[in-house]
Amino acid sequence: MAKSADLTRPIAELAAEVQAGKLSAAELAEASLARIRETREFHTTLELNPDAVKEAAAVDARIKAGEHLPLAGIPYAAKDNYLTASTHTTAASHMLEPFQASYESPVIERLRAAGAVLVAKTNLDAFAHGTSTENSDFGPTKNPHDPTRVPGGSSGGSAASVALGQVTFAIGSDTGGSIRQPAALCGVVGLKPTYGLSPRTGVVAMASSADCMGPLTRSVGDAARVLDVIAGRHPGDATTIERDPESYVVTSGNLAGLKIGLIKEYLGEGLEPEVKTQLLALAELLKKHGAYVEEVSVPATEQALAAYYILVPAEVSSNLARYDGVRYGYSSAHAQSLEDTYFRSREEGFGPEAKRRIMIGTYVLSSGYYDAYYKRAQKVRTRLIEQFDAAFKHYDLLLGPTSPSPAFKIGAKAGDPLALYLEDVMTVAANLVGIPAISIPFGEVNRLPVGLQLMAPQRAERRLLAAASATESLIAHTKGGARA
Amino acid sequence: MSKISVEEVARIARLARIGLTADETATMAEEIGRILTFVDQLQKVDIAGVEPTDQVTGLTDVWREDEVRPSPPREQLLAGAPAQKNGYIVVKRVLNG
Numbered sequence: 001m002a003k004s005a006d007l008t009r010p011i012a013e014l015a016a017e018v019q020a021g022k023l024s025a026a027e028l029a030e031a032s033l034a035r036i037r038e039t040r041e042f043h044t045t046l047e048l049n050p051d052a053v054k055e056a057a058a059v060d061a062r063i064k065a066g067e068h069l070p071l072a073g074i075p076y077a078a079k080d081n082y083l084t085a086s087t088h089t090t091a092a093s094h095m096l097e098p099f100q101a102s103y104e105s106p107v108i109e110r111l112r113a114a115g116a117v118l119v120a121k122t123n124l125d126a127f128a129h130g131t132s133t134e135n136s137d138f139g140p141t142k143n144p145h146d147p148t149r150v151p152g153g154s155s156g157g158s159a160a161s162v163a164l165g166q167v168t169f170a171i172g173s174d175t176g177g178s179i180r181q182p183a184a185l186c187g188v189v190g191l192k193p194t195y196g197l198s199p200r201t202g203v204v205a206m207a208s209s210a211d212c213m214g215p216l217t218r219s220v221g222d223a224a225r226v227l228d229v230i231a232g233r234h235p236g237d238a239t240t241i242e243r244d245p246e247s248y249v250v251t252s253g254n255l256a257g258l259k260i261g262l263i264k265e266y267l268g269e270g271l272e273p274e275v276k277t278q279l280l281a282l283a284e285l286l287k288k289h290g291a292y293v294e295e296v297s298v299p300a301t302e303q304a305l306a307a308y309y310i311l312v313p314a315e316v317s318s319n320l321a322r323y324d325g326v327r328y329g330y331s332s333a334h335a336q337s338l339e340d341t342y343f344r345s346r347e348e349g350f351g352p353e354a355k356r357r358i359m360i361g362t363y364v365l366s367s368g369y370y371d372a373y374y375k376r377a378q379k380v381r382t383r384l385i386e387q388f389d390a391a392f393k394h395y396d397l398l399l400g401p402t403s404p405s406p407a408f409k410i411g412a413k414a415g416d417p418l419a420l421y422l423e424d425v426m427t428v429a430a431n432l433v434g435i436p437a438i439s440i441p442f443g444e445v446n447r448l449p450v451g452l453q454l455m456a457p458q459r460a461e462r463r464l465l466a467a468a469s470a471t472e473s474l475i476a477h478t479k480g481g482a483r484a
Numbered sequence: 485m486s487k488i489s490v491e492e493v494a495r496i497a498r499l500a501r502i503g504l505t506a507d508e509t510a511t512m513a514e515e516i517g518r519i520l521t522f523v524d525q526l527q528k529v530d531i532a533g534v535e536p537t538d539q540v541t542g543l544t545d546v547w548r549e550d551e552v553r554p555s556p557p558r559e560q561l562l563a564g565a566p567a568q569k570n571g572y573i574v575v576k577r578v579l580n581g
Contacts (some may be wrong), residue, residue, distance in 0.1 A: 102560045195540050209538065238546040239539070306523040317500060324501075326575055328564030338576045339501075347503030355502055359493070360516055362500040373523070378536030380529050385537060418518055434540030458541060 005031040008165040011074055011222045015115070018073035019063060025073025025117055028168075029056035032075035032119045036166045042142045044161040045077065045120040051086045056117045069115025071229060076111065077161045077170040079154075080121040081128055081204035084108055087118075091204040092136040093126040095323050095330045095349035105202025106234045107171060107213050114229040119167055122157030127320065128178055128206045129353045130154050131423035132413070137351055140410055144186060145448055149407040152182030152423070158216045159186035169217045169226055175206045176308055177402075177427025179214050180439035184402035184451025187441045189472075190216045191223040191465075193231065194458045195434035197243065201236035207315035208239075210308075210431040220440060220469040224249045227461065241459070250462050253470030256290030260467075261395035265301045266426050272405040275450050278443040279401055282452065282475070289474060296391055296398070300384040301429050307384070308428040309421060310364050310377035317361025320354060356417060381432050388433045389457075397467055398455040400426055402439040406448035426453065436461050438468045442475050487517040 004017065005027050017023040029052045036045055049055070052075070059073050078084060081091045083101035085108075090096045108118065125135035133141045133156025141156045143149040144163040151160040155172030159182035162170050172179040174192040183190025191214045198213040205211065215226035225248075232243035262283055267276055283293045325331035325345025332344035350358070364373035391398060403423060413419040430437035435458050439451040454471070456464035493513045497504045504512065555561075558571060567574035 099564060102556050102563065196543070209540065235548055239541070239543060241541055241543070300529065303525055303529050306525050309519060310523055310526070325566065326573060328566075331566035335576060338578050341576055342501040343503040346501055350502070355504075355508075356512065356515060358500050358502060359496050359512060360519060363488070363492075363496050363516070366496065366499060373526075375536055376526050376529075376531060377523075378538065379531040379534040380526055381537040382534045383529060383531065385540070417515055418522055421519075421522075432540075 006165070007032055007035065007075060007168045008218060010219060011071065011168055011225045014168060015070065015072040015074055019068065021063070023073070025056035025059040025115070026053055028073050028075050029053050029117050029119060032167055035164070036120060039164045039166060042144060042147065042160055042164060043139055044122055044141050044157045044164065044166060046080045046090060046092065046123050046138055046157070047087045047121045049086050049118050049120060052117060052119045055086070059115050059117060062115070070225065071111065071114040071116040074116045074168050075119045076116050077120045077122045077158060077167045078108060078118060079124050079158050079170070079172045081124060081173060082108055082171065083202045084118060084121065087121050089121070089204070091127050092124045092138055093349070093351065093354065094137045096204070097330065099329055103202065106199045106236060107230045108202070110230050111171070120161070122155070122161055122170060124157055125154035125353070126351050127204065127354050128154040128173055128175060129316070129357055131177070131181055131420050133157060133182070134410065134414065135351060135353045142410070143407045146407065148409055149448070150185070150410050152185035152403070152407065154178040154182070155216060156182045159183050159188055159190065162186070162188045162216050162218060169215050169222055171213065171226070171230070172216055173203055173206070174212045174214055174431065175210045175312060176431050177424040179216060180427050180437060180451070180453060181403050181423060183216050183439045184441070185407040185449065187449030188216055188218055189220055189223050189441070190214070190439045191227060192430060192437050193227060193461060194241065194436045196237070196239045196241040197461070198230045199234035199237040199240050201234060205319040207312040208319065209315060210312060212431065220438070220465060220472045221249065223438065224465045244459070244462060246462060248461055248465060250466040250469065253466035253468070255286060255467065255470045255474070258291045258397065258467060259395045260286060260291050260293045261296035261391055261398045262293055263301060263398055263400040264295045264297045265299065266400035270404050270422070270425065271401060272445065274445045275401050275405060278445070278450065279452060282442055283399070285474060285478065286471065293399070296395060298387045298391055300380065300387050303380055304384055304429040304432055305421065305425050307377040307380040308424070308432060309360070310373050311381065311432070313357040313361035314365050314374050315361070316357045317365065320350070320358055323349060325349070353417070384429060385433050388429070388435065392457045396456070396463060400453050402426060402451035402453040406445045406450050430455055434458055436464050438464055440468055440472050487520040488513055
């Protein structure tokens, strides 16, 4: 591959060269497709966009016609729960195996308008239910750092694709950590924006009060550039919020004077000691560069996962009720009556994890259990929000690990749903509270990447990205120094 | 003892319109039982006087103009239906006799 078409280069550089005519979008799309084929054993993608090169040529034509495009010719991959016009959408489930969307996600539309080129749809845990991508009905994705290990999930295909340099960025969805945790396990950056900052419409719904759409990239700057394109209100999603009038691409990040709270509850039992050691060392480094870092207790984070595994299955059971074997998706050929169509299509079309979540959700919403489970969890959610609000009165940002340990072996947690749920123990709080959070790679344990997580108050993406960018530079500088 | 009986799992599966075999029902009772035991820790949180949260960004009553907007053609919207005829979705017979 020519150096110029190296997809691991920063978006700003590649887009500038495409804009200036030094590189073509078509060339980049071809380089991306070639790289995907070269590294196909990692099983990152479920379908290639058959029109990728043609769509890239259309970008080249737009530039020749004088358009200025912020993501000019940048090849990207979308998690296969985004509705797209040029490919199928499966959500990695047999339930949607023959599905062609009749409209597109506004995130996809906005990326196209900005000059980005969709190259492939990526693997995920079916319906985004999982933390390892092992729940995909089409087989697991492998971690680029060790193919015997999981890439995390549920946006595991997106994270691995970026880590392998198949695409310059990918988009995913994050309901409880599904962008951040795979980003951490694959050594890339993952950003979950404030709830409602990017539209949910046109993405297969999981839990509507928590689903967030965001990018997976190789750098904080790239994540900011993608967010700048996908953020903002959309008439198709009434929960979308106004974007910041200023650009999210914040170039000057200063750590001096920044008040950072290190969440105490995330440093306790269950955190791998080496991750803790490295995180505490990083906290010291941040202090040396002028940040004020101290431990802060957010007690309700200890119950966040329990609340999450009531609220999210409840919403899942409601959202997945639409898969009835009648309107679209899989329909059983053996059904004898309309009701039998529902039972058999759902029995045969859904995998075990979707069924489990629908069952838990139906149970906690059912008469007699609603107050004890669902309503109580909603109140614990309120408690969690209050405690985060209180913490943000004293701190600009909150810090913790993204995941308690690096990537585990494929199959190691099979048959133990609870062990897989615990992977999200440090990420679900941001979704329940609706705040933005970013995972950036900050070290290695047994030669596997680990991520740190920074969180900011709702709508404070600019503050979050500036600090994350400064932290990223500091980490790069320290590593460079250590090697020299 | 599991926190949820096999009979209760079968009842929930009916509510959710999911067919389950006897084996699946038994496994599900065991797995859901473990998850319900895990979420029991919520009982420890003091929620006295706390309102439940449905929506996190404080939006209420988001309005838009009531106006006609273009929609995809009917054929395109129906294309995903497993069975269709004359612009309608076909389902199995509901009433017999």
